[in-house]
Structures are given as structure tokens and as C-alpha cells.
Amino acid sequence: AFVTYGYHIVSNGVNVTSSNGLGESFNTASAQRSAIGIKADGTVMLMVSSGRTGSYPGLTVYELADFLISQGCVTAINLDGGGSTTLWSEETGVISHPCGNRLWDHIGERDVPNLIVAY
Numbered sequence: 187a188f189v190t191y192g193y194h195i196v197s198n199g200v201n202v203t204s205s206n207g208l209g210e211s212f213n214t215a216s217a218q219r220s221a222i223g224i225k226a227d228g229t230v231m232l233m234v235s236s237g238r239t240g241s242y243p244g245l246t247v248y249e250l251a252d253f254l255i256s257q258g259c260v261t262a263i264n265l266d267g268g269g270s271t272t273l274w275s276e277e278t279g280v281i282s283h284p285c286g287n288r289l290w291d292h293i294g295e296r297d298v299p300n301l302i303v304a305y
Contacts, residue, residue: 195251196262219267223259
């Protein structure tokens with residue numbers, strides 16, 4: 187399998203977000219975000235944040251990287267954080283959706299041809 191992504195936002199425990207990836211306006215906009223981080227002990231952290239709702243504006247990419255560092259991640263990559271991003275568990279179903287734990291579109295969840303599976 188092959189994963190494409192925006193770019194590294196944490197390297198060696200340091201926030202390395204820069205304007206080289208998707209541009210400074212993308213990095214500084216508050217929005218829905220998703221990322222994968224790896225802690226020093228090898229633990230993988232999958233992270234999804236809500237955003238652009240009345241109660242929560244979301245995170246900038248800089249804030250996303252700082253949050254992952256605060257959770258012990260030493261490396262992390264930024265993933266797509268739009269309406270197609272959902273964190274799902276077999277036990278509970280949808281855990282987190284970028285628009286406040288609800289379906290994004292009026293017609294239902296978006297069909298997405300790729301996913302990351304952890305088990």
C-alpha cells in the first residue's frame with residue numbers, strides 16, 4: 187500500500203511546519219485536520235479534529251503539530267482534513283467527524299476509495 191500526504195509537521199519532536207508544503211495560508215487557516223503521529227516508543231496515534239462549526243473553529247497546521255508534540259509524538263504527517271475524513275472504530279462506529287461527529291453531506295457520508303487500517 188502507498189500513502190500520499192501533505193508533508194511532515196513534526197520531526198525529531200520539533201514542529202517543522204513550513205510554507206513549503208501546501209502554502210502558508212493553508213497552514214494558518216483554522217479548519218478540520220487529520221494526522222498520523224508516532225511516539226518514541228513506536229505507538230501510532232491517529233488524530234482527527236473537528237472544525238469550521240459554530241462551536242469549534244478547528245486547528246491551524248501549526249496548532250496540530252504542537253498538539254501532537256504535547257501528546258509525545260516525535261514524528262507526524264499532515265493528512266487530508268476535509269469532509270471526507272472520519273475516525274471510525276469497529277466497536278463504536280464513527281468516533282470523530284470533522285464537522286462535529288455528524289455526516290458531512292446532506293446525502294450522507296462521502297464514499298472514499300482509501301483508508302488507513304490499524305489493528
